[in-house]
Amino acid sequence: MTTPSGYLELAGVEKRFGETAVLHGIDLSIAEGEFVSLIGPSGSGKTTTLRIITGTDEPTSGAVRLRGEDITFVPAHKRGFAMVFQHFALFPHKNVYDNVAYGLQLRGTAKRELTERVTTMLERVHMREYASRRVNELSGGQRQRVAIARALVIEPRLVLLDEPTGALDAKLRLRMQSQLKELHRELGLTFVHVTHNQSEALALADRVFVMNDGRVEQSGPPASVFNAPATRFVADFVGRNNLIDGTVEGGDFVTALGTFALNGRVARDGLRGSCTAVIRSDSLRLGEPPEGCPRLEAELQALEYGGSFVTWFLHAAGTALQLDLRAEESGELEPAIGRRYRVWWKPEDAHYLCND
Amino acid sequence: MTLTTGQRAVKGLSGTLFAFVLLVLYAPFAIMLTLSFGERATAVFPPSEFTFVSYEKLLHPSDYSLFTIAGEPLTNYWPPLRLSLILGLLTALLATALALMAALAFRRRFRGRGPLFYLLLLGLLTPGVILGLGMRLFADQVGLGAHWYTTGLLLHVAWTMPFGFIVFLIFLNRYDVSVEEAAAVLGASRWKVFRTVTLPLLAPGVMGSLLFGFTLSLDEVQRSSFVMGRDQTLPMELLAVTGVRITPVVYALGSLIAVVSFALLALYFVGFERERRRTAIAEPDEDDDFTAAAPLAAAA
């Protein structure tokens, strides 16, 4: 199966370590110049997928193709890719310059060109004045930039990044994200990026692949995946969603929290069987609902202050709910832990996922 | 910081103990060094005269006029010393190469890994006499003549290899394999990865293993006595001579060897410290100059 967009393709990639299956048939197709993110919880098989793409590991079955050519068993050093490792994996016995020069040296690049390319790349990541530093004298962010420079300087056919900002603090992470985006645009290379941080995927990727337990659960442009999660797992993992499980009986949605009228949606959306209502945390409201809006009572358990808004954590009949309010709105309500509040939402803000 | 009486007592006691250990370790050497400048056959401490005659005897073993002590063995230590040095060097090189290969292999899982591991280390625990005797019997069975370069070398390598193996295991324990993968993805073949990443990073281990191989081989008598045939290493020669009569020449030789060993060790530690500081990945400090850096657009 070759689609015109298929620059890099994974077809039915499975991986077993002894008895344990870690990847259960991964299909990916990535276009040239695209920036894609693999996103999923820890242990979902993201790193294993990357290792199979780089050639540092082999799939148990399935194929990896580059421009339609089967490279499944081509050794890593012959693929012309580059990888930014989670903990950078810089060469501790080489200085910054020699780390970045390594890939070009292996390619036998002439000295003059090598010096020029390494220097240019170090300038790009603002590390030129550190060229002769040893890597163990660098801060986390600096190491990160050396790792990126080392990967990009060889102009790889594919750039792989395994949680490249995972080891950085929040502020640095945002900086690094914008720099990565910038480099991607300027160099026009194809990036495959792994993260368990959804906001990072949202900020960087042209397309995301949500992975769960060795499978791709959903893929597409980040906005569409975040706004219309296709499975309960995706709804739970991406975005800040409330999940209410129940069953569709007649025209109603019957849950442990109460029974909610579905009005015309049962027929229109084809709802039936056991379903999950997905409601974004900024779509839940407090106070007196207008006529015809679903409502329930929930006990306030905790508050989290996030700058301009406050998250309320509530509990009702064994279901955890979270609700984002603007800070001043929250303040006016004088929230008290342990008190019960009326929670409601507009029917159209609930999105139903049913497993038939 | 103030100390309680108990703490002070413990501190004093451990200090004394430490001094005692140092004394036990180094006093014999000091005595030997002093005696090597004495002249008479019987060791009297402290010696009443100071002379270099024992060192001269070492240098000129065929100048019989120097050997004035009654019944003094006229021994030429140079051939056994040369043999010991050559054997030590060869042993160190071979054992280190083997130990490195074995340790690298043990990073992977394979069938029989566990039993093989203990089998490799068994050589450390087997009594030397048994190992030497066994080797000799084995050599006789397969018709291998006992020489330093056959059974001798084989046994020395087998004896020292596990030490090197342990040294490499210790170094590999703190070794991040993803560095090798990074090199491979950047285009390095397996051999290139070994040459440019693995070996440089394990350099202190290589030095340690070489040192172990060399010193253990240089010192080895028990096992050697069965397998060297007519070849005599220095410690074997010394043991033979001292069985007859101990003269200050032996002290002179011992002092020379000890001084050279200390110098080698000092060199190793200086080199090791430099290497360690060079390759250790310290935790990064979190302050970062990134915010101060110009926006990317300006640099591009």
Ligand SMILES: Nc1ncnc2c1ncn2[C@@H]1O[C@H](COP(=O)(O)OP(=O)(O)O)[C@@H](O)[C@H]1O
């Ligand atoms: N070499 C290995 N041997 C056995 N299990 C492994 C190995 N590598 C990874 N796994 C398992 O595979 C699963 C996926 O791991 P990984 O790809 O690292 O996930 P992620 O990167 O998404 O956190 C995990 O359960 C992990 O324990």
Ligand SMILES: [Mg+2]
């Ligand atoms: Mg991972």
